[in-house]
Amino acid sequence: MRTLQNLIGGGWRDSASPEAFDLVNPATEEAIARVPGGSPEDVDRAVEAAHRAQSAWAELPVAERVAWIRARADVIAEHAEELAELECREMGKPVALGRSFVEGAVDTLKNSATEALSYEFERTVVVSDDSRVRVLRHPLGAAAVITPWNFPVAMVLGILGPLLAAGNTVVVKPSERSPMAVARLFELLDLPAGVVNLVLGDVRAGQPLAEHERIQLVHFTGSVGAGRRVGAGAGERLHRSVLELGGKDPVVVDAGVDPVATASAVAFGAFVNTGQICTSMERVYVHRAIAAEFVEALVEVAGTYAFGDGRAPDTVLGPLVSEGQRDLVRHHVDDAVQRGATVRTGGVVPERRGFFYPATVLTDVDESMLVMTEETFGPLAPVVVVDSFEEGIERASRSRFGLAATVYTDDPEHMAAAERIPAGVTWVNQWQGGGPEMVYEPAGDSGMGATGARASYDAATRSASVHIAAAPARSTA
Template sequence: MTTLKNHIDGIWTDSLDPHRLSVVNPATEVTEDEFGRGCPADVDAAIAAARRAQPAWATTALEERVALIRDWADRIEEHTDELAELECREMGKPIGIGRGFIAAGVAGLRAAAAEALDYPFTTTTEDPDGGRTLIVRHPVGVAAIVTPWNFPVTMVLGALGPLLAAGNTLVVKPSERSPLSTVRLVELLDLPAGVLNLVLGDAHAGEPLVAHDDVDLVHFTGSVAAGRAVGAASGHALHRAVLELGGKDPVIVDEDVDVTATAQAVAFGAFVNTGQICTSMERIYVHEAIAADFVEELLSAAEDFACGDGLDPSVMMGPLVDDRQRRSVHAQVVDAVAKGATVLTGGELPEGIGFFYPATVVTNVDESMALMTEETFGPVAPVTVVSSFAEGVELASRSSFGLAATVYSHNPDHLDDASRIPAGVIWINGWQGGGGTRTYEPARASGMGATGTTAAFDAATRPTTVHIAPVDD
């Protein structure tokens, strides 16, 4: 076991707070590493380093910044297996699943570097009076990135690519539940000192970071409750905030689909990463014409998601991140059963070591149950039978969340109807499609601030208008 350190101004340094937190392997319940819980002094030092480095980084040629980012992406790719193992040890994601998502994160980092070369940092128009107007987009300055525990590598790469390429300097704080892989990412870094700083810890580091007067932008991914607090702190400090928060994503299954293939796809969307994805399929609305067959196929597909230690390449579903998360998931299932729901498979706390929870399919659910209204973040697939596609759309739209939605149908009219579901992303006949081409903004309580492709660079920069009046000869 080692003690993880902060990375500030190019130097690995201990937290100034003597209290220690532990990284516990959720499959074995063995402590892997420890680290300082963080404090305002750690945050002050990291932000000061980022502030000092920012002018030189902003004036570094764009092509040079992009080349450094691409070199980093290459190194990350070379260490994919190592990073996937670290994610497995810190939060339970099976290494086979982890490799794929890390590859997606690397692809996103490279896409951001390419986008930077095409982004209009300066545009010029000729004015009617003979003058010129320039719109120059400057980096906002120092950005704070706070990432969640469920995708430690992918989420940090997705957030920092446009910010770095646009000339901002960064302070990154990963979740206290999963710092191992982020520390390794920074070890692979080769940027000028102070451009990317790392502060470890829990709320003792996170709260002073997002509220700091010398931060210009906060990019936060996490729960709605924490997001509200971050938004309030950002509003008080009058700095920009991009918030991607929780989801309660619906999936609508129309009567004209291939039942077996669709049930397998829905099982994957509900159970992959043990359901610990903001865009997991957490509300399933199935047309009554195929409902019985669909549920039977979903139960069959759930059998492929047996629990196990994700270091075993054959394992499809690892543990939940910790016992607190497991008990939260189970409490929703217990509440649903008490209110009339039927558990067809799973739904019980297993005995033994590890924070495992079985793939669970539940029917006879309604909106009186937390399982249908609050984010679950676990491997639970609640199924509701609907009499029509229109009813599915209506129920799918009835939520306080609006992160993403998935629709399976071959009816063009129904697909048009589905596009009106209030969500940042809508996938048609293919969950998680689209790759790096997404531009979206979460709806309702799922967050605020557009991101992806050009929108990410808009968020990472501040426009200034420069008018040059004509000069008489």
């Protein structure tokens, strides 16, 4: 097994610390690589490299920076299969699913970088006949990007475009559970030395990076607890932070929709990537008028989600990322059953090697259960029957989280009412729908900081104004 290295200032370097740990394939439980634990010295080197490279990168014309990024995106697209296979080995995602997300993220990288060509980095406002104001958007400097394990490549690509196109340099710290695909991604990026840097490790790298005095922006995606610490640290230094944290996303199913077709859509939203998506459907509120047929169809569809090694073409559900994550899912199900929930399908850890858990449907659940209040991040669909659409909206809104929500309805008034759910994104009749112009900011414990389209450029830049008046007239005395 090889020990992974950091990318600092354009060169691959061993960690300054000898401490390392095994990366385990969650489908086979076999060690596949050694990952450095990380150290403040690694972080210092990477941030210094980013700081040194930033002014030259920012001085390039915007069009040239965008051309660099788009050219590298094309190279990454050619390696989508390879990157997906690495993700499969390190965190279990089926290869076909991983490839589709890598390809989608490449498009996002290109589109978000191209947005820089129309973004107003500078504009002039005429104040009077003899004065004007130049309004400028400056890059922040060196930014830290700390990403989770569930979409290793897609998360990095989804964040990098605006940061780099705006003239910032970055230091990326991926999750210690999925560093291999990101390391290969950085080989393919091949931007000027120091523009992108990679530091591997766990909290021993993440904390000093988030708290580094030369980091002007921390873009963090992860748990609520860690996000609070990142935000508090950024506030202490008066540096900017964008936080995308946990979710407990609801879905409301109205009486007038097709229960079978909607059950299939909800199954996908709850089970895809083994439920390991921040915006997975984790609370299902279905109208009593169609509840019986909906649940029957949901159970039937769940049975078609075959689990296994993601390299097999018939695998729909890969393993959970770790034994600890599977134990959390099992704990949530056991808690629900002990409090009166009914397991309609799944709910049992299979007797086989790997951290697998089947697609599971629960009924007779309520808000006293962990599956309805805490983020599960597993292939569970807990179903609550409601007596009206209004009740569904009201109960969907009862959460400390506010990342995303989904509503299925054929009623125009109910479509409009969906916006009452406090969430950064609400999808009506199409989970994960939308386009590049979408802007969102999580609500509640799900985070802070608007992203998407021009909001990502606002977050990546600092505004300044220069007022220019006519020079004082010469004295004629």
